[in-house]
Amino acid sequence: MRKITMLGTGFISDFYAMSLLGQRSRDTILNVGGHTEAGTQAFAAKWGIPRWSTNLAEAINDPETDTVVIGLPNYLHKEAALGAAQAGKAVLCTKPLAISGAEARAMLEAVEKAGVFHGYLEDLVYTPKTLKAVQAVKNGALGKVLWARSREAHPGPHSDWFWNKELSGGGAIVDMGCHCIEINRNFIGKDIRPVEAMCWAGTQVHPIEAEDSAVGLVRYENGAIGQFEVSWTFRGGMDLRDEVTGTQGTIWLNHWLRTGFEMFTAVGQGGYVAEKAEGETGWLFPVGDEPGSLGYTPMFAEMFDAAERGALPMETFYDGYVVNSIIDACYKSAQSKKWEPVQLDIWRGATGVSASVGQVEYDAQYWLMKSEVMPDGKTKVILKDKQTGQFVQKVNP
Numbered sequence: 001m002r003k004i005t006m007l008g009t010g011f012i013s014d015f016y017a018m019s020l021l022g023q024r025s026r027d028t029i030l031n032v033g034g035h036t037e038a039g040t041q042a043f044a045a046k047w048g049i050p051r052w053s054t055n056l057a058e059a060i061n062d063p064e065t066d067t068v069v070i071g072l073p074n075y076l077h078k079e080a081a082l083g084a085a086q087a088g089k090a091v092l093c094t095k096p097l098a099i100s101g102a103e104a105r106a107m108l109e110a111v112e113k114a115g116v117f118h119g120y121l122e123d124l125v126y127t128p129k130t131l132k133a134v135q136a137v138k139n140g141a142l143g144k145v146l147w148a149r150s151r152e153a154h155p156g157p158h159s160d161w162f163w164n165k166e167l168s169g170g171g172a173i174v175d176m177g178c179h180c181i182e183i184n185r186n187f188i189g190k191d192i193r194p195v196e197a198m199c200w201a202g203t204q205v206h207p208i209e210a211e212d213s214a215v216g217l218v219r220y221e222n223g224a225i226g227q228f229e230v231s232w233t234f235r236g237g238m239d240l241r242d243e244v245t246g247t248q249g250t251i252w253l254n255h256w257l258r259t260g261f262e263m264f265t266a267v268g269q270g271g272y273v274a275e276k277a278e279g280e281t282g283w284l285f286p287v288g289d290e291p292g293s294l295g296y297t298p299m300f301a302e303m304f305d306a307a308e309r310g311a312l313p314m315e316t317f318y319d320g321y322v323v324n325s326i327i328d329a330c331y332k333s334a335q336s337k338k339w340e341p342v343q344l345d346i347w348r349g350a351t352g353v354s355a356s357v358g359q360v361e362y363d364a365q366y367w368l369m370k371s372e373v374m375p376d377g378k379t380k381v382i383l384k385d386k387q388t389g390q391f392v393q394k395v396n397p
């Protein structure tokens with residue numbers, strides 16, 4: 001059983017509380033730290049939390065709690081994580097881990113020096129669909145992953161501080177690119193080093209200093225490409241899709257707008273539909289179990305099980321640090337308009353991984369390029385001569 005201090009009383013803390021307390025949970029929230037007295041007290045009352053404080057240090061140092069869950073605006077993550085590490089408590093931090101790679105590194109070093117359990121709350125790699133898809137990829141279902149594409153787009157964040165670059169660390173890239181980058185890493189392989197990034201970032205609609213849309217490419221040492229597309233300008237709800245292509249197969253995931261639950265109503269369904277839904281009439285895409293579908297419930301279960309076994313969870317501060325470092329390279333590239341190296345002073349994965357995929361042999365003379373059944377019913381094979389390099393085709397009846 002975990003005894004939790006929750007930091008933050010907003011959108012994500014509500015989802016975390018739903019996941020932690022919504023079922024017949026063994027875990028409990030004993031203290032909540034927030035910003036305003038009214039908001040913090042109201043959150044405590046709503047979730048039956050016995051103590052609350054507007055002083056974050058006081059909430060962190062509650063002598064009865066053993067775990068700190070950080071659901072604060074991005075610029076407060078570092079201070080909160082360092083405070084929790086100093087208090088000797090397990091610390092779980094929402095995404096993005098930090099507002100830069102350097103800040104994320106300081107957080108990683110602090111938790112490791114203190115020897116406390118740490119988890120990076122990247123819920124979207126814990127969605128039931130993603131967990132199953134990643135396992136299939138690990139089992140070899142797609143062969144070698146060549147390209148992973150992750151897209152997150154919605155009409156923009158729900159609180160003022162996200163829009164202020166000083167407080168958030170950037171726009172759609174740091175806010176949503178962090179999800180996409182980590183999803184892609186999970187499919188490509190987290191021990192494969194991200195080498196360099198190329199990114200376009202634009203401010204297409206909103207009067208803000210940060211980007212409200214971006215597209216990025218991350219090249220991995222094994223030749224795979226991770227592509228992310230993020231936007232705060234998308235209309236129609238929240239578009240959460242992933243596509244993975246390998247030498248032997250493909251996976252397409254649609255997490256939000258095509259969930260298998262589609263409803264038309266001319267009069268409305270009586271309130272909240274799903275995160276970032278833009279209306280409550282017409283065609284709707286409700287979600288049955290939102291904290292489960294977004295991965296929050298499986299995420300806490302995996303993290304706390306790992307903590308109790310004395311093991312690392314699937315997502316640690318180290319992963320958050322790698323993601324922030326990739327984001328730094330993306331911001332540099334958006335400025336320089338060039339590929340920029342991903343600066344990773346701490347790299348714990350594989351090194352010197354080859355990008356080669358190996359060829360399929362047709363016979364002693366040829367490599368097989370491809371084989372296709374044509375409209376006339378005959379099979380055409382395209383071959384490459386191993387010695388001369390010449391391409392030839394054969395039609396087999």
Ligand SMILES: NC(=O)c1ccc[n+]([C@@H]2O[C@H](COP(=O)([O-])OP(=O)(O)OC[C@H]3O[C@@H](n4cnc5c(N)ncnc54)[C@H](O)[C@@H]3O)[C@@H](O)[C@H]2O)c1
Binds near residue numbers: 010034
């Ligand atoms: N899918 C996800 O994992 C996901 C989704 C949404 C948000 N987030 C992350 O959660 C964090 C919080 O976002 P949110 O959507 O809950 O924002 P929010 O604005 O809804 O809530 C933020 C909360 O932080 C607290 N707070 C704000 N300023 C504070 C201060 N100076 N001192 C103490 N407490 C303060 C308040 O309790 C406030 O309600 C962000 O890092 C965001 O990126 C993650």
